Amino acid sequence: MSEVLANMTITLDGYGAGEGQSADQPFGTIDAERLHAWMFDHRDENVEEIAAIDAAGAYVMGRNMFGPDRGDWDLDWHGWWGPNPPFHTPVFVLGHRPRASVGMEGGTTYHFVTDGIEAALEQAREAAGGEDVLIHGGPATINQYLAAGLVDELRLAVVPFVAGAGERLFDPSTAGVELTPVSSRTTPHVTHLVYRR
Amino acid sequence: MSEVLANMTITLDGYGAGEGQSADQPFGTIDAERLHAWMFDHRDENVEEIAAIDAAGAYVMGRNMFGPDRGDWDLDWHGWWGPNPPFHTPVFVLGHRPRASVGMEGGTTYHFVTDGIEAALEQAREAAGGEDVLIHGGPATINQYLAAGLVDELRLAVVPFVAGAGERLFDPSTAGVELTPVSSRTTPHVTHLVYRR
Numbered sequence A, B: 001m002s003e004v005l006a007n008m009t010i011t012l013d014g015y016g017a018g019e020g021q022s023a024d025q026p027f028g029t030i031d032a033e034r035l036h037a038w039m040f041d042h043r044d045e046n047v048e049e050i051a052a053i054d055a056a057g058a059y060v061m062g063r064n065m066f067g068p069d070r071g072d073w074d075l076d077w078h079g080w081w082g083p084n085p086p087f088h089t090p091v092f093v094l095g096h097r098p099r100a101s102v103g104m105e106g107g108t109t110y111h112f113v114t115d116g117i118e119a120a121l122e123q124a125r126e127a128a129g130g131e132d133v134l135i136h137g138g139p140a141t142i143n144q145y146l147a148a149g150l151v152d153e154l155r156l157a158v159v160p161f162v163a164g165a166g167e168r169l170f171d172p173s174t175a176g177v178e179l180t181p182v183s184s185r186t187t188p189h190v191t192h193l194v195y196r197r
Helices: A043-056 A117-126 A141-149 B044-052 B116-129 B137-148
Strands: A004-011 A016-017 A060-061 A090-094 A111-113 A131-136 A153-159 A180-186 A191-196 B004-010 B015-017 B059-060 B090-094 B110-113 B133-137 B154-160 B178-184 B192-196
Touching: A004 A043, A004 A141, A016 A043, A016 A141, A016 B178, A043 A060, A043 A153, A060 A117, A060 A141, A090 A117, A111 A117, A131 A141, A141 B154, A180 B192, A191 B178, A191 B192, B004 B015, B004 B044, B004 B137, B015 B137, B015 B192, B044 B059, B059 B137, B090 B116, B133 B137
Parallel strands: A004 A131, A004 A153, A060 A090, A060 A131, A090 A111, B004 B133, B004 B154, B059 B090, B059 B133, B090 B110
Antiparallel strands: A004 A016, A153 A191, A180 A191, A180 B178, B154 B192, B178 B192
């Protein structure tokens, strides 16, 4: 049975992105390299968790995760991930403005969905063809899916520093959400927590 | 060597207490029984973590953890824990107004410290006689000790619901704090995380 997964790297104080995101600073006031050092500098320690992110049959992400442009689309912007993105599947980008789908090398196609999180999830489920759908971020997007009770499994990578400000997972819009703790694993650089609905 | 430990139960969104704390609702808008169900309803699953809280040679706590009164002391108030508190050691209560020490049954003595967190810690260390000192809470007090770099080991019990508001551990006053992940353990009702300085 296809499941809805969500995955996010957060700081000790629960931030998944900083303030003031821009083309130069994709995570704004939070140093992206420091936030994701567990994936890039310590890949061997975290093989299983990284593989789990890569295994989805389709992805959903918020517009602010897709790019730094706001308002009207910058049609020259094709995501942060270069000409051959690591998804190799359909990726559904949430937004308010229509835009034609963009095919990339390696099997990734970006689709732009304007009719809400449930419609995006439905399209992603269909595109995943029985495989899991991953809600990839950012925090505001995962919060919406959590608040709607649509996430089967939430995987957190908690990095051990305090950011002090930013965009927070579990913001007040998620008040009342209750999950079941499934597992935890500590490495010297990150703590992996898995929860289920 | 005596160490400085800190311990706190927090929600998924990092709150250790709610808003509007009062004599009737010690944790305010957060249901205290739900927050601490892991200790009281599931004691057998968490014997080691509970024993670690009880093992300190002296305790430090903030005034708001000691009682619901604010401003001038209510001298009839002797803490939340009844005539024979579970500490059985000296307990140093931080505050701004002097008050005479209060001896309780079972070896607990409440001392009221008005000259700051470092002075309280120094007195607690001396009173602990080589045993560890536990910074017991609430969140604002632990945040002060974390920001000052005075906590050797932080033990968190993360309960799996979102409160939405309250008094937050790792609030912005702790921005920049970095810790080393040591261990994690998941039970069906709580996730235990241990960090060291």
